[in-house]
Amino acid sequence: MNNKYLISIIGPTAIGKTTLSIKLANYFKTEIISADSRQFFKEMSIGTAAPTKPELEAAKHHFIHHRSVTEDYNVGAFEKEALDCIKNLHQTHEIVIMVGGSGLYVDAVTKGLDYFPEVDKSMREQLNNKLETEGLETLQLQLKKLDLASYNTIALDNPQRVIRALEVCIGSGQPYSSFLNKDKNKRPFTTITIGLDAERSIIYDRINRRVNIMVENGLVEEVKSLLPYQKLNSLNTVGYKEIFNFLNKEWSLDFAISEIQKNSRRFAKRQLTWFKRNTETIWFDYQTPIEDIVSKIKTIIK
Template sequence: MHPAILIHGPTASGKTALAISLAKRLGGEVINADSMQVYRDLKVISARPDDEEMDGVQHHLFGHVDAATRYSTGEWLEDARAEITRLERSGKRAILVGGTGLYLLALTQGLSNIPPVPEDVRADVRAIAESEGAEGLRDRLAPVDPDTAERLGTGDRQRLARAYEVWLATGRRLGDFHEVRQPPVLKEGEWIGFALTPPRSRLYQRIDRRFEGMLMQGAMDEARALMERDLDPELPAMKAHGMPWLTAFARGEISAELAAENAKRDTRRYAKRQFTWIGRQFPFWPRIPSPEAEQRLRVIHALYREIDRGKEADYS
C-alpha cells in the first residue's frame, strides 16, 4: 500500500490545485475532505473544482450529496474508506484534500462514538439557540458540562449547541465520548499529512478576491436556487460561507455591498480558526508556509518519496 497523502489548510490556500498536481505526478486520485464540497448544490459557493481544473485527474466525493441532507462525519468516513480501499487495490495513491480538519482527524485517529441525536432534541436546541444565542446555550451547558462550556466560551454557537444536544440526548458530557474512539481508517505508517500555512495577509487578500470571483461565476444564482427549495436554514449546506449573507440580500434585507463585506469577513475568520485547529490538532504535521506551487510540490514529493522508499524496504 502506498501511503495516502493528506493535505489540509485554511480556505483559499491552494489545496485543490496542489492535490491535482500531486496526483498527476504520482499517479494518484483525489478524494474530497471538505464538508461543503460534498454538496452538489454548492458548486460555486464551495469552490468545487470544475472539469478544466481537474485536468483529467479522477476526483471522488465531490458534489455527491443533496443539500437537503445532513451529511455527517461518520458518513464521510465510510465513503472515504471505500474510496481508499478501492485505490489501494488498484495500486493508485490516494490524495485526500480539504479544509475540514474533523474529517482528517477522524480518518487518522478514529471517530468518537457519539450516538445519533433525535431530531426533536435538535429542534429544541435550535430554538434555544435562536432565542438565547450562544451566551444562553453556554449558561445551560455550564452546570452539566463545565469543561466544554469553559473551553468554547460564547464564541461558537454551533459547537455549544452540539454539546448541549448531546447531553440532552444521552445525559453524558461530550468529552466522555471523545475518550473512546473507533479504530482509524488509516493507521500509523499508512499516511502522511501536510498543512499549508501561507502568510495570513496574502491569504486574506486571496479570500476577498475569490469571493468576488464567485459572485461573477453565479454564487447568487446558487443561493437563490436553494432559497426556492425552502430548506431548513440549520442544514449544513445553508450555512456555507457566504450563504446567510447572500440569502439576506436576496430577501432585500441588506445591500449587495454589505452582503459581500460580511461574507468576506466571516470567511477570513473561518480561516483564522483553521490555523488554530492546525496548531492544536495536527502539531506534528509538516508545515508548508510557502504559497508557491512548485515549492510546495518539491517539499511534499521529497518527503513522500522518502517514506515510500522506507516502506518498500520494509517489505523487501
C-alpha cells in the same frame, strides 16, 4: 508497517489545497478524495470553490457533487463511504490523495469518529427552543462556560454544531471535548498529512479576493436558485446565508459580500486552530515548490 499511503492535504480556505492535490495526484499517478463537506453537494459549486471542470479533468476526483442538498448526508456516512473508496483505490494505487478543509471530515477518515454518550432527545428540543427565542450567541456563551476547548475549535456559526456540543455537555455532565480522540479504529494505511500555511495577512487577502471572484462568477445567481431550500442545514454556511439575507432584502449586496469575507476569515482561523492540533502534520509555505513537497513525501515513504 502499512505499505499503502493516504496523503492528506489540509490548510485554511483559499490557500491552494486543490492545486497542490492535483499536482500530487498527477505525480503519483493516483486519484483524489475530497473531504470538503460543502463540495459534496451538486447544487453548490461557486460558493464552495469546488474544483473547476478543467481541474476535475486534470485528475480523477471522488466525493465532488455526488449528493443533493435535499439529502441527509453526515460525517458518519462519509467516513464509511470514503474508507470503502480508499480501500478500492489502494488495490491499484500505493498512494491516494485526500484534500479538504473540513477538519471533522478529515479526522473521520484518518482517525475515526468519536463516540458520545446517549443524551435524552428532549435536551436537543430545549436547546433548539432556546436558539429560537434567545439566539445563537446565548448558546455560544453557554458553551464557552461549559467547554472552552470546544468553544475554541468548533464552527460557532453553525447552530447544529453548537447544539450538539451543548447537549453532550449538559446531558453527560462532562465537556464535549472530553469524549474526543478516544478508542479510535486503526486504519489499514499510513497517513501523511501535508499542511499549507501562510502569514495571516496573506491568507486574509487571498480570501477577500476569492470572494470577489465568486461574486463575479455568479454567486448571487447560484444562491438565488437555492432560495426554496434556504432553511436546510446544508445551506446554513458561509457564502450562502449572507446572500440569502441580501435576496430576502435584509442586507445590501455590498454588506453581504463584506460579511462573507469576514466570516470566511473567521472560518480560516478556526480551521488553523483545528489543524494545528495534529503535531504530526508537515507544514509548508503555500508557495513551496511541488518538487520540495514530493521529495519530503518520498523520504517518508522510503
